[in-house]
Amino acid sequence: xxxxxxxxxxxxFAAGFIDSIVGGGGLVQTPATLITLPEYPVATLLGTIKIPxxxxxxxxxxxxxxxxxxxxxxxxxxxxxxxxxAMAGSYTVSMVxxxxxxxxxxCILIAVAIYTYSKKNFGTAVSKDLHPRHELWYSAxxxxxxxxYDGFIGPGTGSFLxxxxxxxxxxxxxxxxxxxxxxNLATNMxxxxxxxxxGHILYxxxxxxxxxxxxxxxxxTRLAIAKGNSFxxxxxxxxxxxxxxxxxxDIFFKR
Numbered sequence: 001x002x003x004x005x006x007x008x009x010x011x012x013f014a015a016g017f018i019d020s021i022v023g024g025g026g027l028v029q030t031p032a033t034l035i036t037l038p039e040y041p042v043a044t045l046l047g048t049i050k051i052p053x054x055x056x057x058x059x060x061x062x063x064x065x066x067x068x069x070x071x072x073x074x075x076x077x078x079x080x081x082x083x084x085x086a087m088a089g090s091y092t093v094s095m096v097x098x099x100x101x102x103x104x105x106x107c108i109l110i111a112v113a114i115y116t117y118s119k120k121n122f123g124t125a126v127s128k129d130l131h132p133r134h135e136l137w138y139s140a141x142x143x144x145x146x147x148x149y150d151g152f153i154g155p156g157t158g159s160f161l162x163x164x165x166x167x168x169x170x171x172x173x174x175x176x177x178x179x180x181x182x183x184n185l186a187t188n189m190x191x192x193x194x195x196x197x198x199g200h201i202l203y204x205x206x207x208x209x210x211x212x213x214x215x216x217x218x219x220x221t222r223l224a225i226a227k228g229n230s231f232x233x234x235x236x237x238x239x240x241x242x243x244x245x246x247x248x249x250d251i252f253f254k255r
Contacts, residue, residue, distance in 0.1 A: 015053070025158070059217045060217045074136075075182045165180060
C-alpha cells in the first residue's frame, strides 16, 4: 500500500465514524484528499471522495433503520429532491467559486453552536408536532438547499441536516441523525451520478477508502445508538466547533 493510500484510508475511517454520528466527516476526508493528491483536479478529488462517503452512509442507514422509528414517506420525498439538487450543485462547482458562501456559513455555525450549548434540552426529545403540510413544505425547501450545498461545497452537510430535523421538525438527536443519513445518502448519490458520468472518480483510491469509511461508520453508528441523545449532543457540539474553526481558517487566514 502506498503512503498516499494509507493516509487516505485513515482519513476515510475517521470520516465514516464522525459522519455516522452527527455528520461532518468531510472536514477530515476532504482536506486530507486535497492535500495528499494535489496533482489531480479538484473536481476529480471531490468526485472520488463521494464513493467512500456514500458507502459509509449506506451502512449507517441500514443500522439506524433497524433501531430507530423512521418516517419513510418524508425520507423518500426529501431524498428525491436532494438527489436532483446535488447533481445541480456538482455541475455548478466546476463553474462558480464557492468562496462567497463561507462567511455566511461561518456566522450560521457560530449561532448554532451557541444556541445548542445554551439550550440544554435542544434535541434531547421530540418536541414538535407540525401540521403535515407545513412539514412537507419545510422539508422540500431544505432538501433543495442542502442538496445543492452538498453537491457544491459539502463540509458539514450532515450537521446541517441534523439542525433542520431538530430545530424545524422537532426530532431528538438520535431520530434526527437517522433521518439525516438517508437524505445525505441521496445527496452523495446525486454527486456520484454527475462526477461518475463526467469521468471525475479515481476508483483505485475510492474503493479502498470506501471499505475504511464503512468500518468507521459501523463503529460510530453502534456507539450512537448505544449512548443515545446526550452523547450525540456533545459530539454534535464538537463537530460544529471543528467546522467553525475550519471555515474560520479558510476565511481569515487562507490565501
